[in-house]
Amino acid sequence: MSSTKTCSTSLSTANVLEAALSGDERQGRLAAGQDPAKRQQILEGADRVFSTMGFDAASMNDITREAGVSKGTIYVYFDSKEELFLELCIGYRDKLFSGIYSAFEGNHNLRDALIAFGKALSIKVTSDMVIRSQRVVIGVAQRMPSMSRSFYEQGPKKGQAIVKAFLEKHVAAGDLEIEDTELATHQLSDLMMSGLFKRRLFGFTDKEPTEEEINRAVIGGVDMFLRAYGKR
Amino acid sequence: MSSTKTCSTSLSTANVLEAALSGDERQGRLAAGQDPAKRQQILEGADRVFSTMGFDAASMNDITREAGVSKGTIYVYFDSKEELFLELCIGYRDKLFSGIYSAFEGNHNLRDALIAFGKALSIKVTSDMVIRSQRVVIGVAQRMPSMSRSFYEQGPKKGQAIVKAFLEKHVAAGDLEIEDTELATHQLSDLMMSGLFKRRLFGFTDKEPTEEEINRAVIGGVDMFLRAYGKR
DNA sequence: AGGGGATCGAACCACTTGGTTCGAAAAAAG
DNA sequence: CTTTTTTCGAACCAAGTGGTTCGATCCCCT
Numbered sequence: 001m002s003s004t005k006t007c008s009t010s011l012s013t014a015n016v017l018e019a020a021l022s023g024d025e026r027q028g029r030l031a032a033g034q035d036p037a038k039r040q041q042i043l044e045g046a047d048r049v050f051s052t053m054g055f056d057a058a059s060m061n062d063i064t065r066e067a068g069v070s071k072g073t074i075y076v077y078f079d080s081k082e083e084l085f086l087e088l089c090i091g092y093r094d095k096l097f098s099g100i101y102s103a104f105e106g107n108h109n110l111r112d113a114l115i116a117f118g119k120a121l122s123i124k125v126t127s128d129m130v131i132r133s134q135r136v137v138i139g140v141a142q143r144m145p146s147m148s149r150s151f152y153e154q155g156p157k158k159g160q161a162i163v164k165a166f167l168e169k170h171v172a173a174g175d176l177e178i179e180d181t182e183l184a185t186h187q188l189s190d191l192m193m194s195g196l197f198k199r200r201l202f203g204f205t206d207k208e209p210t211e212e213e214i215n216r217a218v219i220g221g222v223d224m225f226l227r228a229y230g231k232r
Numbered sequence: 233m234s235s236t237k238t239c240s241t242s243l244s245t246a247n248v249l250e251a252a253l254s255g256d257e258r259q260g261r262l263a264a265g266q267d268p269a270k271r272q273q274i275l276e277g278a279d280r281v282f283s284t285m286g287f288d289a290a291s292m293n294d295i296t297r298e299a300g301v302s303k304g305t306i307y308v309y310f311d312s313k314e315e316l317f318l319e320l321c322i323g324y325r326d327k328l329f330s331g332i333y334s335a336f337e338g339n340h341n342l343r344d345a346l347i348a349f350g351k352a353l354s355i356k357v358t359s360d361m362v363i364r365s366q367r368v369v370i371g372v373a374q375r376m377p378s379m380s381r382s383f384y385e386q387g388p389k390k391g392q393a394i395v396k397a398f399l400e401k402h403v404a405a406g407d408l409e410i411e412d413t414e415l416a417t418h419q420l421s422d423l424m425m426s427g428l429f430k431r432r433l434f435g436f437t438d439k440e441p442t443e444e445e446i447n448r449a450v451i452g453g454v455d456m457f458l459r460a461y462g463k464r
Numbered sequence: 465a466g467g468g469g470a471t472c473g474a475a476c477c478a479c480t481t482g483g484t485t486c487g488a489a490a491a492a493a494g
Numbered sequence: 495c496t497t498t499t500t501t502c503g504a505a506c507c508a509a510g511t512g513g514t515t516c517g518a519t520c521c522c523c524t
Contacts, residue, residue, distance in 0.1 A: 291481065304486095
């Protein structure tokens with residue numbers, strides 16, 4: 001252990017503090033390890049390294065090089081390789097499910113809404129960035145169970161709840177006939193990416209799906225879903 | 233532990249050689265690096281280590297310890313850590329899809345056949361062993377693309393071909409009405425494990441699914457499939 | 465202009481890595 | 495038995511690991 005005693009976990013507390021202390025533009029000299037831009041710079045470099053090497057094969061020297069930040073500075077912002085990784089994974093998880101579920105709003109036609117949602121979902125989930133981050137998380141799931149579990153809980157699971165609520169609304173409205181809405185929720189999400197997701201995850205295709213491929217899966221999936229659960 | 237090996241997988245070269253040299257029981261002194269039992273012993277130890285640590289975090293010393301074989305001997309049987317890993321992955325892939333597709337035979341009723349297949353598939357794919365090996369393969373997919381691609385091609389993709397042929401047979405027989413059988417193949421496989429696979433892969437649940445959970449997904453999936461594609 | 469502190473960068477630390485070497489032990493062959 | 499050869503086990507290697515230290519910069523603030 002050692003000298004440098006800068007408040008370790010920082011960030012949120014510091015930001016909150018700043019915001020509380022001064023409502024106007026806060027531009028004073030930043031304490032060590034408190035510059036959000038530098039923090040971001042480190043995270044972006046770490047992202048590039050982790051998402052191509054995985055956690056274990058990535059070295060802090062690689063990250064140093066890729067981020068263009070000295071090693072000492074990195075260790076002022078983050079206490080350890082693992083902590084840096086954990087924060088990055090939170091970013092992965094949040095990025096994964098941003099701006100998908102808004103597709104439900106604005107489309108009053110059920111089929112259109114499902115298709116819009118399906119496209120947004122499957123485009124994002126099969127994108128290079130997201131596939132790489134999923135690989136990294138899955139790769140360490142065995143040894144870091146709590147983190148990958150929280151990744152799933154805070155990410156996919158929350159998304160499922162939104163979909164489920166949407167389906168239940170339409171069941172109540174009489175558009176859909178579903179007994180097991182939870183199961184139907186998973187079925188819908190899986191159908192949206194049938195034939196796309198696993199191929200990408202296992203690296204069978206290193207190119208993102210084309211628009212045709214997305215359409216084929218999504219429209220095919222939605223139509224199947226509606227044929228099975230649509231009111232007849 | 234160890235020994236008692238039906239040497240079901242791998243070591244093809246050694247077997248072929250033996251078989252070619254003598255038709256009768258071959259029991260002479262084995263050349264260095266040629267004992268199938270020892271080879272298997274190494275592979276089993278390596279399996280335990282790789283599938284809990286992943287490729288990069290696993291060390292050859294760990295494997296030495298776990299397999300109960302000296303390091304020198306390991307390097308007589310395998311040229312490098314990576315080669316050992318590659319051979320192990322071939323074992324993973326072969327184990328994954330053994331004995332699943334036989335479920336199609338014997339059930340003349342379409343629904344029963346689909347359910348039998350679905351149960352076999354989803355039980356195997358969500359089992360501890362197979363989940364772990366999938367995590368390992370996915371974890372290195374970014375850096376060893378050719379190997380994970382071949383894993384997918386020789387494994388899941390071949391399985392899909394069998395399912396597709398089965399579906400096409402029933403389309404021809406008039407039991408099913410499917411336009412895009414390839415898509416339907418993926419849909420069927422994904423539906424069999426809806427709500428089970430990803431949870432397991434991300435470590436959200438560390439227990440294998442119960443029989444009820446399997447039934448719920450499989451029967452729900454098959455019924456949905458038949459409602460969408462069954463002849464009306 | 466000058467002082468203070470965040471950042472740099474390179475050396476450094478103890479330790480582990482994949483891989484090799486080599487004499488001793490073990491076991492099968494003759 | 496002796497010989498032969500695989501295996502053991504431990505030492506060994508160079509390279510790289512995560513992490514620390516420290517003087518030299520550089521930049522912001524007064």
